[in-house]
Amino acid sequence: MATPTGPSKIKWHVVVFxxxxxxxYTAVMIYPLFNTLRLSFFDTVDQQRVFxxxxxxxxxxxxxxxxxxxxxxxxxxxxxFLVHMLVQNPIGVALAxxxxxxxxxxxxxxxxxxxxxxxxxFVIVGFAWKxxxxxxxGIAPEMLDxxxxxxxxxxxxxxxxxxxxxxxxxxxxxxxxxxxxxxYAALLSIPEEILxxxxxxxxxxxxxxxxxxxxxxxPSIGIISILTFVGNFxxxxxxxxxxxxxxxxxxxxxxxxxxxxRTFFGFQLQLGDPHMGSAxxxxxxxxxxxxxxxYLFGIQRRLRHYQY
Amino acid sequence: xxKHTATTLxxxxxLATGAFAQDAELxxxxxxxxxxxxxxxxxxxxxxxxxxxxxxxxxxSAPAEYxxxxxxxxxxxSAGDIITCRPFDASLALYDNGHLADLSxxxxxxxxxxxxxxxxxxxxxxxxxxxPMASVIHxxxxxxxxFEEVGVxxxxxxAEFFAVLDKIKEDGSYIPMxxxxxxQWEAATMGxxxxxxxxxxxxxxxxxxxxxxxxxTDEGWVAPFRQLAKWGPYLGDGFEAQTYPxxxxxxxxxxxxxxxxxxxxxxxxxxxxxxxxxxxxxxVPNAGDTCYISDHTDIGIGMNAATAHPEAAKAFLNWxxxxxxxxxxxNALPGFFPLSSGAVELEDPLAQEFLSxxxxxxxTIRSTYQILSRGTPNLENDTWNASAAVIKGTETPEDAAKxxxxxxxxxxxxxx
Numbered sequence: 001m002a003t004p005t006g007p008s009k010i011k012w013h014v015v016v017f018x019x020x021x022x023x024x025y026t027a028v029m030i031y032p033l034f035n036t037l038r039l040s041f042f043d044t045v046d047q048q049r050v051f052x053x054x055x056x057x058x059x060x061x062x063x064x065x066x067x068x069x070x071x072x073x074x075x076x077x078x079x080x081f082l083v084h085m086l087v088q089n090p091i092g093v094a095l096a097x098x099x100x101x102x103x104x105x106x107x108x109x110x111x112x113x114x115x116x117x118x119x120x121x122f123v124i125v126g127f128a129w130k131x132x133x134x135x136x137x138g139i140a141p142e143m144l145d146x147x148x149x150x151x152x153x154x155x156x157x158x159x160x161x162x163x164x165x166x167x168x169x170x171x172x173x174x175x176x177x178x179x180x181x182x183x184y185a186a187l188l189s190i191p192e193e194i195l196x197x198x199x200x201x202x203x204x205x206x207x208x209x210x211x212x213x214x215x216x217x218x219p220s221i222g223i224i225s226i227l228t229f230v231g232n233f234x235x236x237x238x239x240x241x242x243x244x245x246x247x248x249x250x251x252x253x254x255x256x257x258x259x260x261x262r263t264f265f266g267f268q269l270q271l272g273d274p275h276m277g278s279a280x281x282x283x284x285x286x287x288x289x290x291x292x293x294x295y296l297f298g299i300q301r302r303l304r305h306y307q308y
Numbered sequence: 309x310x311k312h313t314a315t316t317l318x319x320x321x322x323l324a325t326g327a328f329a330q331d332a333e334l335x336x337x338x339x340x341x342x343x344x345x346x347x348x349x350x351x352x353x354x355x356x357x358x359x360x361x362x363x364x365x366x367x368x369s370a371p372a373e374y375x376x377x378x379x380x381x382x383x384x385x386s387a388g389d390i391i392t393c394r395p396f397d398a399s400l401a402l403y404d405n406g407h408l409a410d411l412s413x414x415x416x417x418x419x420x421x422x423x424x425x426x427x428x429x430x431x432x433x434x435x436x437x438x439x440p441m442a443s444v445i446h447x448x449x450x451x452x453x454x455f456e457e458v459g460v461x462x463x464x465x466x467a468e469f470f471a472v473l474d475k476i477k478e479d480g481s482y483i484p485m486x487x488x489x490x491x492q493w494e495a496a497t498m499g500x501x502x503x504x505x506x507x508x509x510x511x512x513x514x515x516x517x518x519x520x521x522x523x524x525t526d527e528g529w530v531a532p533f534r535q536l537a538k539w540g541p542y543l544g545d546g547f548e549a550q551t552y553p554x555x556x557x558x559x560x561x562x563x564x565x566x567x568x569x570x571x572x573x574x575x576x577x578x579x580x581x582x583x584x585x586x587x588x589x590x591x592v593p594n595a596g597d598t599c600y601i602s603d604h605t606d607i608g609i610g611m612n613a614a615t616a617h618p619e620a621a622k623a624f625l626n627w628x629x630x631x632x633x634x635x636x637x638x639n640a641l642p643g644f645f646p647l648s649s650g651a652v653e654l655e656d657p658l659a660q661e662f663l664s665x666x667x668x669x670x671x672t673i674r675s676t677y678q679i680l681s682r683g684t685p686n687l688e689n690d691t692w693n694a695s696a697a698v699i700k701g702t703e704t705p706e707d708a709a710k711x712x713x714x715x716x717x718x719x720x721x722x723x724x
Contacts, residue, residue: 135547270688
């Protein structure tokens with residue numbers, strides 16, 4: 001009975017258990033993804049959908065009206081990502097290190113407080129920060145005034161040079177809880193014996209963090225970086241909630257997500273163009289794919305994993 | 309006896325079926341979420357009282373999202389029976405794609421002039437697909453008490469306008485003008501297209517631009533930018549990040565003296581202000597010049613070609629085209645002026661003030677709406693961006709005009 005009859009026997013229970021996930025994922029992710037890729041090779045001519053090959057991509061990259069917007073959005077996206085990498089992730093690691101310190105009191109309270117914004121809706125975050133920073137009703141000008149720093153205040157969301165950075169920092173405020181939690185979990189999983197062994201060799205305090213803990217949590221930091229990358233290049237909601245689809249002032253906060261939205265669905269008198277929109281979506285997909293591959297093959301494989 | 313009962317039963321069944329066929333619920337798509345109460349309290353009851361068997365449901369979405377939401381719903385086949393129509397190309401595209409039904413034969417269409425229908429007709433005028441519902445007029449609303457306090461009079465010319473602004477600024481108790489550039493569209497709609505018609509001579513300039521006889525870099529089209537460039541210092545601290553609702557609140561709280569407006573603000577403002585409001589039309593360049601106002605065809609209403617209740621929908625549209633609806637609508641929503649040829653008396657003094665300009669000035673519509681925003685780059689969106697940049701001083705009027713002209717010429721043959 002127990003002898004297998006050959007490799008051709010199908011393990012039906014595997015199929016049954018995988019089916020729900022595969023079906024749902026195919027219906028809501030894989031099918032739309034490939035349909036979008038397909039759509040980017042078509043265009044509407046005289047109310048008819050016709051195959052045009054790479055024509056949409058030629059327009060996107062060859063026509064300055066489109067390519068200027070695309071490169072502007074891509075550049076903004078990189079800046080958005082950079083701010084997250086330089087501000088969100090170091091702060092997340094630092095907070096996790098502080099939280100995992102056994103001497104810290106009320107750790108659970110801080111952990112919850114810092115994580116709460118993550119579960120808020122983008123619309124609420126965008127609206128609340130717009131009000132906080134508002135030159136008319138906001139508390140930001142008054143708070144700066146109270147400590148004598150009023151001269152530092154500017155209508156940040158309305159100035160080309162500050163708007164994107166301001167929104168990136170708002171996004172950092174919202175999501176700093178995610179790297180914090182992941183790193184915190186990684187730090188907790190480091191066995192006490194290793195740290196104690198280090199102590200015997202005279203490695204304590206800060207140097208214990210730099211020399212023992214940090215190398216052990218590097219894989220987690222890698223995962224966080226790639227999550228940040230994917231999240232930032234798919235970002236749309238916060239910009240749309242705070243600045244609208246035209247991503248003002250003067251497109252200084254325009255990222256690929258808002259550019260895609262404007263093109264695909266149209267805006268005010270601009271009519272939606274699903275084919276050019278799909279071309280942009282495909283370009284975004286390729287960019288994210290390249291980023292993830294670079295990480296997987298360039299970094300992830302070289303990271304040393306420790307077993308304990 | 310038995311037979312008789314059977315006949316009665318049969319008759320009542322037939323009657324019931326007849327009544328059932330009349331029972332239609334019409335869902336109305338709209339971007340006017342501000343008007344929800346007016347539709348529910350005034351317009352819908354008035355219609356339903358006259359047309360038993362037809363019920364109406366008004367389901368608005370947010371103005372900025374309306375076009376995108378509606379297009380998706382129409383493509384998916386889940387849109388309502390009655391579609392509120394944006395003027396010009398957005399609705400024309402819906403008609404061309406077969407989403408809006410041709411209404412040229414609707415009896416009520418006879419109540420409208422060709423100009424009123426132009427916003428919702430094909431380029432050759434052969435088919436009209438939406439019933440013109442209302443237009444909005446641009447101008448400036450001002451705080452009468454503030455004007456008295458500072459001691460200024462309503463300006464008639466551009467020079468007087470800036471003198472008034474200077475005096476209010478000097479006085480210091482009011483922000484001279486409530487407008488921000490954060491949302492961009494006010495700069496174009498309440499700025500450029502509000503004051504512009506005086507410089508490009510209304511329809512004359514607009515038609516010449518469409519025909520390719522004038523360019524956006526001509527003096528008539530750059531001059532409004534030059535005036536906008538001078539607005540910045542009068543707009544209050546931090547106007548760069550001031551949003552449209554911020555501006556509305558600043559004015560209705562009595563903190564600002566002048567509000568560059570569209571007449572659609574009237575009904576909202578009436579319930580919020582505790583001071584007396586007045587209005588003046590855009591000041592002319594020189595004393596004695598003819599004044600031009602932007603009297604923009606703004607709302608039409610049409611029928612989803614895929615509706616399950618075409619007869620009920622047509623009954624409703626005919627009613628919308630009637631003088632009865634025009635009177636209810638114009639008085640329920642002061643600031644939206646009916647386009648039907650019949651005269652309508654308005655009870656609201658501010659709305660009546662706006663409406664009276666039609667006799668004094670020449671009417672035109674917004675320059676970017678007809679035909680000129682069909683291509684990429686989109687002229688209307690670019691005008692938002694350029695107007696905001698000019699007010700903020702990050703772009704000169706000449707550069708802005710040049711950029712718009714280059715964008716238009718890149719796809720619009722008559723301008724090449």
